[in-house]
Amino acid sequence: MTDMSVIHLTDEARQIVGAAFEGDPACRDVIVLPGKWDESEGLIDLFITVPTGPAVHPTGAWMPQRQDVVELVRRVINARSRRWDHARLRPHALPEDWWTPVRNEYEFLRAGAEFASGWIDLLIGMSGWLNEHYDGHWTTSQTKEKFGGLRVYSDRGDERSEEIITAAEWLSEFLCEDCGAPGRLRKRGGWYRTVCDAHAQEGGFE
Known part of the structure; x- marks a missing residue:
């Protein structure tokens, strides 16, 4: 069950990062790899690699620092994993x-x-x-x-x-x-x- 949970949550992280950096040409090859499951802390050590520096939007719109986005995605997925229902592969109500x-x-x-x-x-x-x-x-x-x-x-x-x-x-x-x-x-x-x-x-x- 835990292996499937890690895969599912990693895929969610991959989708979020991919959408967030969709217009940033420097982030076309972002790598998102599974972390490890800790029984008390949830999913930790999620590996996401992007170039450092401010994200670039094709229209010139403001975007935050890439590493800030990555760090926040890690924290969001970790918070989500701590209330995770392994049987249903989604957070508990x-x-x-x-x-x-x-x-x-x-x-x-x-x-x-x-x-x-x-x-x-x-x-x-x-x-x-x-x-x-x-x-x-x-x-x-x-x-x-x-x-x-x-x-x-x-x-x-x-x-x-x-x-x-x-x-x-x-x-x-x-x-x-x-x-x-x-x-x-x-x-x-x-x-x-x-x-x-x-x-x-x-x-x-x-």
Whole structure:
């Protein structure tokens, strides 16, 4: 069971990284290899190789540092693996108050969650990374979905904290807001959401 779980989660990481760097010519040969399964820590040591430096978008749009994206993908997949159902090859269902344990764990997360629970692993990955740089002097004022992506409003701390938050906001457009699986930004009329193929069909998104 664990071997299949590692394969499935590695494939999810590969899809997310591939979509995130699709327009970056330097990342055409990204390598994503399985990590190892630790019974207490989940999937760790996921191997992803990309060139260093800022990602390059063909239209010139802003993109975060490639290594920041890779590190955040590793953290997201690790968070996802820690609530993994090996029999069904998907995360266990979340409780209704899924946001409360996350907010209780990280002092700076004072705002409520104005988005669907599929982004929980992204929030955990981002928050765990921020916690390594947290100086105790700032908090979030709002975490919400806007134009299909995550937005985290805060009186941010140092430059590194801001880079981590903006990388998480950017990566949210490749993770389904409903279930956390690989997804993309889609449109239905004037409404934008980032969803996977299954939830796009369910919600009528293009």
